[in-house]
Amino acid sequence: MKKQLLFLILFLFTLNSVAADDRKQEVDSLLNKTRELFNAGQLLPYIETAIKALNLSYESDYDDGIARAHSWIAEGLVTVGLFKEGLKHLDRVEPTKYYKERILAQSEVHRVRGRAYGELKLYQQAIREFRLQLGLIKNLTGEKQKKSYQFTYENLSSVFAQTGQSDSVKKYALLQLESLKGSDEKNEVFRYLVAYDNLGQLYIKKGDLVKAQLYLDKSMELVKKYKIPVVLNTYNLLGSLEEKKGDLKKAADFYEKSLINKREIGSRNGMKNSYRKLADFYKNTGLDKAKADKYELAFSRLNDSLENENRQVVDQVLNQILQLKDQESETKVSKAGTISILVLILLLGTIAFFVWRSRHNRKVLDQKEEALQETETINKELTEQIGENKFTNLIELAKSNNPEFLTLFTELYPQFIQALKTFDPKMRSTELEFCAMAFLNFSTKNISEYTYVTIRAVQVRKNRLRKKLEIPSEADFNNWMRELADTFAQTQVPS
Incomplete structure (x- = not known):
């Protein structure tokens, strides 16, 4: 009985393993086709094929396929302007083993996320992603490293151009040229x-x-x-x-x-931009009113046509995403059925050993009670450490220029934020973050490094805040911030 049961279980697992290997080969083939479609500019077929690869990857628990498919779907979605959906797919790449073990995969996630943030005009977040990518690229070698540097320098140069930081545009454009030497x-x-x-x-x-x-x-x-x-x-x-x-x-x-x-x-999109440029040029210079009107009309017609086409593409892509979610649900149901059969077989085996198991139940229960008591003790100790853990988390958020830094700081030091707002109830979040870093006694150099600005820029901001908050010139900026919190707390104590 036991041998027959064991043989049946092994047979089912072997059958499932062979089918999974076939699906993995199919996934690899689909992903190769996906890259060809992307390079050919066929975005909709590209996304559809990547989604097929993703579904098959989930069916066979193919970690490599899941990571690559999510990553490539994300790039396609960002390219067509569906940034929120694209970012969701990037989030699903990071838990995979493939992502954790491959530097290039991590680098690519930062690159695509940076592109999405740049398109959303979240420039500081985009810059942070590209700089994180630079930190990873240095661990790559050969042609992969060279290509990654070139594209990252190009992306940084583009973002800095949009934020008007000319020195940084120059820096990364020259670095790009330097990286091209020898090619x-x-x-x-x-x-x-x-x-x-x-x-x-x-x-x-x-x-x-x-x-x-x-x-x-x-x-x-x-x-x-x-x-x-x-x-x-x-x-x-x-x-x-x-x-x-x-x-x-x-x-x-x-x-x-x-x-x-x-x-x-x-290039119809390029033509649209040229019509806009020519219409404005002839109108603003007064060179040729007839041409200005002609190009204005051409722009309007093409812009309307492209917007309609873009809406159709976006609608089609969204339909694909909805189908993906439905197919994921179906895959889960199918897996659940397979698991149920295996569970039933295992249950039969469990019944065969029921008598033996019953003798150990009391011992297991006793062990669980001891473990529960130990867990309660540990939980009590952890509760006492929450404050320290939150402070450590706060410092890490500050160092990574994370937008959540100000939220956690306000939770931990509400009186300091209230004290600052007595000077200016509408004080900007960037000013509050800067004062918070000073309160935590970060040096000018630290603040410069964590917020990706020059030391000179930090000094200028300190001088502006000195004037705004009427901080005496002889007073240490950081000490004044800490004393402000103490002074405010004393004024709030009931007499």
Whole structure:
């Protein structure tokens, strides 16, 4: 009886294992196809295929497939503008063994999350994700490390351009060029173009037209050298440069060339942006009212068409996500059925040994009672340590520039926050966070490091707060903050 039962259990597990291996091979094949679709720009088929791979991965408990599928679905969702859903999928990558054991997987999660935050205009969070990615990349080797550095520098340069931090734009664009040294110029030509165009745009904004011309000329040299058909940004920047110089005719020529280039490669979104640029240019300069009206109309029509198409794509993707959730539920039900059968078989085995088990029940119960008493003692000790643990957590939140820092600080030190608000009831959260760090006795260097700003910026903020809170110049800033909390607490004590 026992041998027959054991044989049946082993047979069922072997059968399930063989089926799972077949599904794993199918998952790998689907994921390879997924990357091809992404590189070809076919976003909807890309997401659909990744979802199929995810469902099969869950059916076979394939950890690698679950991690990669969630990660690639997230990138697709972020690309089509479904940032919230994309971030949810990234959260589901992190618990996997695949993610925990692979530095590149961790790096990619930070990259996609940074992209999502950047699109949501949460620039500080985006910068933090890309910097966390940089910390991981240094542990990679070879081509993976080189490529990861290039894309991260490019992403950081782009985010800093949106926040107007020109020094950082320059820093990361130059680092990108440095990382490209030794690479085959033809294979990396688009990375070079992005770096040169970013630097050209930077110097146009700074008014250094000579340097701007230098970098944009480098871009055009590469375009001509390798006969590149895609020049989405270079012509537009050359137009901006000529407009700054005051040569409106040349500027118009470059803006028109930019539009022609986008038409030739079929970039409808790029065409929409060019129509907007040309309409504004001809209107603001008074150069040609008829053209201004013509491009304004073209922009409106194409913008309406693209918005309608984007809504359709988003609707289709959302339907896919809803189907994914339904299929996940079905998979859970199917698993539950399989588990129920196995449980029933195991239950039969348990009944066969029931007499033997009954003799041990009393002993097990006694052990449980002892364990319960020990658990209660431990829980009491842990309760006494909660305050210390919260403070440790507070320091870690501050060091990682986590938005939850101010929430926990307010919970632990409510009187200090109340005291600050007596000076200004509408004091901004960034000012409250800064004062909180001073209260915790962080140095200027610490604050600079944790908030990703320069030491000079921290000193300027301290001076502003000194004026706002009327802190005497001879008073130590951090000590004044701690004394403020004590003074306020004393004033609240009933007489």
